[in-house]
Amino acid sequence: MVSLPDGAVGRAxxxxxxxxxxxxxxxxxxxxxxxxxxxxxxxxxxxTEVAARAGVGKATVYRSYPTKDALVQAVAEHQxxxxxxxxxxxxxxxxxxxxLRDFLDDLFQRLVHDPVLLAEVMPREELRAxxxxxxxxxxxxxxxxxxxxxxRADVTALDVRILSTGCARALVDxxxxxxQVWRRFAGLVLAALGPTATSVRPD
Amino acid sequence: MVSLPDGAVGRAxxxxxxxxxxxxxxxxxxxxxxxxxxxxxxxxxxxTEVAARAGVGKATVYRSYPTKDALVQAVAEHQxxxxxxxxxxxxxxxxxxxxLRDFLDDLFQRLVHDPVLLAEVMPREELRAxxxxxxxxxxxxxxxxxxxxxxRADVTALDVRILSTGCARALVDxxxxxxQVWRRFAGLVLAALGPTATSVRPD
DNA sequence: GCTTAACCGGACCTTGGGGTCCACTTCGAG
DNA sequence: CTCGAAGTGGACCCCAAGGTCCGGTTAAGC
Numbered sequence: 001m002v003s004l005p006d007g008a009v010g011r012a013x014x015x016x017x018x019x020x021x022x023x024x025x026x027x028x029x030x031x032x033x034x035x036x037x038x039x040x041x042x043x044x045x046x047x048t049e050v051a052a053r054a055g056v057g058k059a060t061v062y063r064s065y066p067t068k069d070a071l072v073q074a075v076a077e078h079q080x081x082x083x084x085x086x087x088x089x090x091x092x093x094x095x096x097x098x099x100l101r102d103f104l105d106d107l108f109q110r111l112v113h114d115p116v117l118l119a120e121v122m123p124r125e126e127l128r129a130x131x132x133x134x135x136x137x138x139x140x141x142x143x144x145x146x147x148x149x150x151x152r153a154d155v156t157a158l159d160v161r162i163l164s165t166g167c168a169r170a171l172v173d174x175x176x177x178x179x180q181v182w183r184r185f186a187g188l189v190l191a192a193l194g195p196t197a198t199s200v201r202p203d
Numbered sequence: 204m205v206s207l208p209d210g211a212v213g214r215a216x217x218x219x220x221x222x223x224x225x226x227x228x229x230x231x232x233x234x235x236x237x238x239x240x241x242x243x244x245x246x247x248x249x250x251t252e253v254a255a256r257a258g259v260g261k262a263t264v265y266r267s268y269p270t271k272d273a274l275v276q277a278v279a280e281h282q283x284x285x286x287x288x289x290x291x292x293x294x295x296x297x298x299x300x301x302x303l304r305d306f307l308d309d310l311f312q313r314l315v316h317d318p319v320l321l322a323e324v325m326p327r328e329e330l331r332a333x334x335x336x337x338x339x340x341x342x343x344x345x346x347x348x349x350x351x352x353x354x355r356a357d358v359t360a361l362d363v364r365i366l367s368t369g370c371a372r373a374l375v376d377x378x379x380x381x382x383q384v385w386r387r388f389a390g391l392v393l394a395a396l397g398p399t400a401t402s403v404r405p406d
Numbered sequence: 407g408c409t410t411a412a413c414c415g416g417a418c419c420t421t422g423g424g425g426t427c428c429a430c431t432t433c434g435a436g
Numbered sequence: 437c438t439c440g441a442a443g444t445g446g447a448c449c450c451c452a453a454g455g456t457c458c459g460g461t462t463a464a465g466c
Contacts, residue, residue: 020433020442046423057445059426068424122376152394162377163391166369173325174365188366191355192395223412223463249453260415262456271454 027064029054034075042115043072072120073127079117080130082110087134087141096144097151103141104164104186111168112177118169122161135161142193155193163189230267232257237278245318246275275323276330282320283333285313290337290344299347300354306344307367307389314371315380321372325364338364345396358396366392 019027033054037045047068051058065071086106093099111118121127139157146155167185171177222230236257240248250271254261268274289309296302314321324330341360348354370388374380 022433023443026444047425048423051445058424059445060443062425063443066425119376122373123378159391162373162388163370163395165376166371166373167366168369169372170325170365170369173322173368175326185365188362188395191397191399192366192391194394196394225463226413229414250455251453254415261454262415263413265455266413269455 026054026056026060030056030061030064031074031078034071035078038072038075038116039114043120047071072116073124075116076120076124076127077130079110079114080121080127080134083107083117083131084134084137087137091137091141096141097148100141100145100160101186101190103138104160104189105183107164108168108182108186109179111165112172112182115172118165118172122165149195151193152196159193160189163192229257229259229263233259233264233267234277234281237274238281241275241278241319242317246323250274275319276327278319279323279327279330280333282313282317283324283330283337286310286320286334287337287340290340294340294344299344300351303344303348303363304389304393306341307363307392308386310367311371311385311389312382314368315375315385318375321368321375325368334364352398354396355399362396363392366395 030050033056034050037050037053041049047061048058050071051061054061061071065074086103090099090103093102121131135157138160142151142155142157142160145151146153164186167189168182171182171185176182233253236259237253240253240256244252250264251261253274254264257264264274268277289306293302293306296305324334338360341363345354345358345360345363349356349358367389370392371385374385374388379385
């Protein structure tokens, strides 16, 4: 797992400077707690649980996020920022194929341990916009790798996302979070995207 | 979609001959209704909904299945029998690689349209036993294809299952049920399992 | 047709988790 | 220090969905 500078995942919401200091503090504790709790127990974790973890009353959570869904979404957006940063880093590397390979490894690790990223990002249309940035960057990596003949002609960044998320989810559903296993599947995904071997089976 | 003889998916529960005829009839209507409703609305569909579809009261459903979970599980087992039959058919074909290819196509179609098969089978340990049969048969197909050099050396039947279910799920999560798309992904899965092209990227 | 046991189904209970209210507390400006 | 506005949190409401009960109904043997 490549470590990223903390700032790379920084916050985004504006005008919190106007709020009272305790409110600001609570808001951040709630976010942190939500990330923890949802990552541990999955999306079924209760709001009360998040509040407890943050050392705060339920109502306080609802003041920051009007609904549980909004909270989940905020967490998802936060996690997406991690992906953004990681993709950007990959884009900065020299060899696009190797960058993609390493990215997939890290992505799998994240997916396998983060139910929100794994199961909430794909189905939410509200998050489509939030993911376009990283998809575009990823697209450039894919293009570069393809131009060097390392990937099949029709591969897109969305393919990468679908295959990765899908496999990771299936593994988690099976209860298998073994690093050896998900690393192997990261490899399989890469193989799926590889140049169509002038197949052993011509038809 | 290959059509299978109706008998291939037949029922299994014993001693229903002892029950009264209306009970038996209701029981079957409930099963049929459950398959329909869950396939349409997903697992969140309510028991009352299933009962209504079967033209029956809620309590009658609960007489056949003591809990909603049991009902879902029964549906899952039913759907698994379809897979069993389809795999058996594939095993009877001559060319294992082509058999696998066609099987994947049919499997994707099913998965994309059946939330129960898609999302309930993998996580349920109670169903592991029910799936071993088809996994073994599928394993023989995979072995045969691998022996002919059509698949990479370390492929297992479980890999096929994980990749297929995963991709299909990701597609459904994205709301994409376009045949062209899932067919393409069936191809990608097959590519992932294909012989490791003596890669363009040696390292 | 009559009887009875099996069966049915709508009314009812219960639980749990999302979401609100308001009396109390705390920040921080003057 | 004082005071008012912002903030807090536990008690409370609500309602959807799982699961039960019992008076009425019906299959089926005689």
